[in-house]
Amino acid sequence: MLETDVLVIGGGPAGYVAAIRAGQLGRTVTLVDRSGVGGTCLNHGCIPSKALIDAADDVHSIRNGRDRGIEADVEVDFEGLVDWKDRVVRRLTKGVEKLCQANGVTLREGTARFVGDHRAEIRTDGSGDSETVAFDRAIVATGSRPIELPGFSFDDEPILDAKAALNLDEVPDELVVVGAGYIGMELSTMFAKLGTDVVVVELLDEPLPRYADDVTQPVAKRAAALGLSFRFGRVASNWERVDDGQIRITTEPAEDGTDEDTVESITADEVLVAVGRDPVSDTAGLEKLGVECDENGFVETDEFGRTNVDHVFAVGDVAGEPMLAHEGSAAGVVAAEAIADADPDPVGAVPSVVFTDPEIGAVGLTEAEARDRGYEPTTGEFPFRASGRALAADERTGSVKLVADAESGAILGGRIVGPEASELTAEIGLAVEQELTLSDVASTVHAHPTLSEAIVEAADCALGHPIHTFAR
Structure with a gap:
């Protein structure tokens, strides 16, 4: 029997980070995953999608560089592009394996299932072989x-799901995407830049429904310019093959029933379904230990990841929103430190980013959320069309917006729509976590010309003395 202090079930960003941190804190750790380390994020989601999105951005930039004096014919070998993406993934998974081993983590490939309070069975998929592991704590x-x-x-x-869409042999001529959340919008934009005719079917009345109109409108406008066509307020009801090898997708109004006049058909080569994700809480035998899940299958935890069963923790997507890799990693560290009695702080402000065109980044409170919590918020917004660096990169869409407490000047949150928003949001997150004020940010000298200057300018706008835009 294998014996370990900490058993980690799942090798994604939450699991492998938790395992490494527990190993660093002197615990013996066994990490089990049915398909190796990295999870969906590294193997089939975040990393491979961003590799292809970045390549599609390059293709689109070159094909549309005439205004900047660039003219070129670009051919895309999508199979070669997918091979390159796979090499990136393999390099990263090998790196994670080495990091785990360097921190004393024992790796097992298979499916782990609890068979007792402190026992689990690891079954190797396909072979029927199994191994029992005794543990003190489990994540x-x-x-x-x-x-x-x-x-x-x-x-x-x-x-197609997102994984299959990222492994196609060729770029489809026509694609229907069901769902205009962040996965649907990211992949729709990517394929459109590679030359696909994309139709997006969305149940609600706008894309990216978790974000406010001032965030979604620039993205929707750019998407339309790229040729994306939207069918809002509709659901995909069924599909069938047609004679020329394509498929016909039937859509219906979300609320008006199935009156014959309201049914619409769309032909395409494939259909990508990206309507959200469900927790995988049914494979580990949680019921054997009495671990409680909510009505949607998410494992219920406290702020340190501890479930109702004292020696069992849960982190990452299985523990609920926000279902983001970086939140899972942060929660994994917290859980490992709680197990090691290292007095961790709970996970703080978690940024959300969307790799559309333009990118979106947000962290902390919105203006409405700040008001709901009893603050009197003040805001400052700086448009990228007034940024020298943004214009030099031919990027003039979007803005930086900061939300602060009017009385103290403490920065409560912010959002960015525009170039490199995913990178720039970290500075706002740091300001929120460290309780910095608008004056703190405004007095920090930023290099010129850079996109990050827009954050300083937004702080100046909130303080009422903007330099490179007009006072509002």
Whole structure:
């Protein structure tokens, strides 16, 4: 029997980070994953999608560089691009394996399932072999899986989840994307830049429904310019093959029923279903230990990741929103430190980023949320069209907006829509975590010309003395 202090089930960003941190704190750790380390994020989601998105951005930039004096014909070998993406993933997974081993983590490939309060069985998929492990504490980090729509099974060849879409042999001529959340919008934009005709079907009335209009409008406008076509307020009801090898997708109004006049058909080569993700809380035998889940299957935890069973923790997507890799990693560190009695702080402000065009980054409170919490908020907003660095990069869409407490000047949150928003948001997150004020940020000299100057300018706007834009 294998014996370990900490058993980690799931090797994604939450699980492998928790395992490494527990190893650093002197615990013996066993990490089990059915397909090796990295999880969905590294192997099938965050990393491979961003690799292809970055390549698509390059293609689009070159093909549309005439205003900057650049003219070139670009051919895309999508199979070669996917091979390159796979090499990036393999390099990173090998790196994570070495990091785990360097920190004393024992790796096992297979499916772990609890069979007793301090026992689990590791079964190797396909072989029937099994191994029993005795543990003191356990961290469940089993992640999430894509939601299937009725009638749109991922087992059917033309029905794609995000993983399958990132491994196509060629760029489809026509693609229907069901869902205009961050996954749907990121991949829709990517394929459009590679030359695909994309139709997006969305149940609600706008893309990226978690964000306010001032965030979504620039993205929707750019998407339309790229040729994306939207069908808002509609659901995909079924599909069928047609004679020329394509498929026909039927959509219906979300609320008006199925009147014949309201049914619409769209033909495409494939359909990508990206309507959200469900927790994988049904594979580890949580019921054997009495671990409680909510009505949606998410494991219920406290701020340190501890479940109702004192020696069992849960982190990452399986523990609920926000279902973000970086939140899972942070929660993994907190759980490992709680197990080691290292007196951790709970996870702080978690940024959200969307790799659309333009990018989106947000962290902390919005103006409305600040007001709901009893603050009298003040805001400052600086447009990228007034940024020298943004204009030099031919990027003039979007802005930086800061939200602060009017009385103290403490920065409560902010959002960025524009170039490199995913990178720039970290500075706002640091300001929120360290309780910096508008004056603190405004007095910090930023290099020129850089995009980060827009954050200083937004602080100046909130303070009422903007330099490079007009006072509002």
